[in-house]
Amino acid sequence: MPDQPDVRRIAAVVVTHNRLGLLQRLLERLDQVPGLTEVLVVDNASTDGTGEWLAGLADRDAGDDHRTVPVLGRTLAINSGGAGGFHDGLEWAMERGADLAWLMDDDGLPEAGCLTRLLAEPDLDFWGPLVVDEGDPDRLVFPIRLPGGTRVVHRLADVERAAVDGRIEGIVIPFNGVLVTRDLVERIGLPRAEFFIWGDDHEYRLRAEAAGARIATVVAARVEHPSVGDLGTPMMFGRTTYNHSPSELKAYCMARNNTVNLRDYRGWPHVLLFWLKTVWFYLLTRREPGRIALSARAAYAGLRGDFTGHRRYLR
Missing domain, CATH: 3.90.550.60 (Spore Coat Polysaccharide Biosynthesis Protein SpsA; Chain A)
Structure with missing residues (x-):
């Protein structure tokens, strides 16, 4: 047929x-x-x-x-x-x-x-x-x-x-x-x-x-x-990657939402691993210590259920 x-x-x-x-x-x-x-x-x-x-x-x-x-x-x-x-x-x-x-x-x-x-x-x-x-x-x-x-x-x-x-x-x-x-x-x-x-x-x-x-x-x-640039930037001697973005808005939302997703679907050990990667990346791979503070504020807000903080980065 x-x-x-x-x-x-x-x-x-x-x-x-x-x-x-x-x-x-x-x-x-x-x-x-x-x-x-x-x-x-x-x-x-x-x-x-x-x-x-x-x-x-x-x-x-x-x-x-x-x-x-x-x-x-x-x-x-x-x-x-x-x-x-x-x-x-x-x-x-x-x-x-x-x-x-x-x-x-x-x-x-x-x-x-x-x-x-x-x-x-x-x-x-x-x-x-x-x-x-x-x-x-x-x-x-x-x-x-x-x-x-x-x-x-x-x-x-x-x-x-x-x-x-x-x-x-x-x-x-x-x-x-x-x-x-x-x-x-x-x-x-x-x-x-x-x-x-x-x-x-x-x-x-x-x-x-x-x-x-x-x-x-x-x-x-x-x-x-279109290319998105540095998404998946190698780190830890090429053993893994990190989703870095030059945008503060994207960085804030990524840290907040990824922390919440990992907590809800993978558990706290995965949250801690993500934060080890974040600190490593912005201290050793691409030195931007300010991004650690921004990411920490975002993650804390997400864990508290506050999803309004990204608004300060809107243009």
């Missing part, structure tokens, strides 16, 4: 903030994706005209700008970060009856066939593509720690060699072109909006893992993404 068409409703959820040019580029690409039902854009209170441009989409679509895939936009009253944006967007997708949500930031660009290759894996709950450097497609933007050990790989070829039946089981890089099923959302809820940025996606994966979700990276599916 011929293959039956996929009748599931698939909503792409895109979170954007002050990157209208990148958003427009992404929407052009998504308009060519077969099987996609609609695109839901959550604008995090942009000040670059994004909200106004989204508000005008309905008028343009009714005129000469005929889109293959409908685009709906929603502008939030305040910037709630990626965490708040995906919380709102995933909830919106579920309210609109999506069977699958395809989650992505505005700066990623799915390669042709990405969604088709993801949908070819029917037995998963939370799965996604490899995220490759748009300037060097043979390199991963986000390094992957391979299952069953401590090896972290940065090159596409290393992941391809490690794949089993075209997949890396138990690993996914959210929220960069990942699919999540309605069933899983109903079981584990929405991303933690209070995290703002950094670690919200990892927490969602950990929550999915704890719920027994079937998780994987599909090696043949790719999303191109």
Whole structure:
């Protein structure tokens, strides 16, 4: 018998903030994706005209700008970060009856066939593509720690060699072109909006893992993404890496949210190991003692349940 068409409703959820040019580029690409039902854009209170441009989409679509895939936009009253944006967007997708949500930031660009290759894996709950450097497609933007050990790989070829039946089981890089099923959302809820940025996606994966979700990276599916610089900087004589960022906002949120995630999902020994790495990194690898103090304030706030401190670093 011929293959039956996929009748599931698939909503792409895109979170954007002050990157209208990148958003427009992404929407052009998504308009060519077969099987996609609609695109839901959550604008995090942009000040670059994004909200106004989204508000005008309905008028343009009714005129000469005929889109293959409908685009709906929603502008939030305040910037709630990626965490708040995906919380709102995933909830919106579920309210609109999506069977699958395809989650992505505005700066990623799915390669042709990405969604088709993801949908070819029917037995998963939370799965996604490899995220490759748009300037060097043979390199991963986000390094992957391979299952069953401590090896972290940065090159596409290393992941391809490690794949089993075209997949890396138990690993996914959210929220960069990942699919999540309605069933899983109903079981584990929405991303933690209070995290703002950094670690919200990892927490969602950990929550999915704890719920027994079937998780994987599909090696043949790719999303191109700009380089993020020093993510995964080697330390301790190359034995491990540290996610350093020049941004104080990202550093604050990373220290706070990672401490909370480790406490909740891995236990206090892992929290202590993370803090050993933090002190080592900013004393010996990249000497910035001030970052230790900033990170300590952030972690203490998170452990107390205070998720407001990042606001002082917003620009």
